[in-house]
Structures are given as C-alpha cells and as structure tokens.
Amino acid sequence: MERTTQLSVSLENVPGQLGRLCRVLAQAEVNVRGIAIIEGADISTIRLILSNPDAAKRALRNAGLAFVAQEVLVFPLPDEPGALESVAVQLGEAGINVQYLYGTGEGDSGKATMVLRVADVDRAAQILGL
Numbered sequence: 001m002e003r004t005t006q007l008s009v010s011l012e013n014v015p016g017q018l019g020r021l022c023r024v025l026a027q028a029e030v031n032v033r034g035i036a037i038i039e040g041a042d043i044s045t046i047r048l049i050l051s052n053p054d055a056a057k058r059a060l061r062n063a064g065l066a067f068v069a070q071e072v073l074v075f076p077l078p079d080e081p082g083a084l085e086s087v088a089v090q091l092g093e094a095g096i097n098v099q100y101l102y103g104t105g106e107g108d109s110g111k112a113t114m115v116l117r118v119a120d121v122d123r124a125a126q127i128l129g130l
Helices: 017-027 055-064 081-095 121-128
Strands: 002-012 032-038 041-049 067-078 098-103 111-118
Touching: 002 017, 002 055, 017 032, 017 041, 017 055, 032 055, 032 111, 041 055, 055 067, 067 081, 067 121, 081 121, 111 121
Parallel strands: none
Antiparallel strands: 002 041, 002 067, 032 041, 067 111, 098 111
16 A cells, blocks of 8 residues: 555647646656546546656646646555455444545456545555555
C-alpha cells in the first residue's frame, strides 16, 4: 500500500487536450503511472498518479492548467473473486464512504492495482491493514 498525491486536472472536452496535458508532463520528465478520465459535456476531469507529483504541479502551473491535489491510497488487489467486495464491505461497515475507485486490470503479478479516494485516508488504511 502506498499513499500518494493524485492530481486531478480539468480540461475542455475537445480534441487535443489530452495530448497537450501529456506533452506538459513529458517535458517535465514526469511519467504517468495511473490515469482515469471522467467525461463531462464541456469539461473532463483527468485523474493522474504520477512519478513525481511535485514536478508535475510546477509544470501544470507553468502551462496554466488548473488542478487539484488529493491524497489517495494505491494498493494491490488479488485476482480472486470477492477481493474488491472485502475492501468495500470493510470500509462500509466502518462508515467510510468510497468517493471513487479506479484501477488496472490483471498484470503479470496476478494482481490489479487500485487507487482509492476516501475522506479519511488514515482510517481507511488502518481498517484495510494497508
């Protein structure tokens, strides 16, 4: 389990914006390790897990791109039925609401990598034993 800073960037929902964002990050030598795009009618939100969030923040500011930084949990999830259910039930029973969750598919390790956003990261990490 890892705590990391996720950056959420709001961009106009038109062709070329994702390329622009990726170019800014590449020029800052920041690698994208995780990404989720939430489409909106006019504005989309791009959630990013990055190799160097601080360098990314500087690059985004210099490029005039608005973003929000949030702490998230990044953790492996076994490739077995009920694994995500276990996480969701534990958090629900503790009264912790999942604001959002996204992740990868199975890789060579047989585990998915999940990104979890909750209001109380410390308590969620404790409950999940992460």
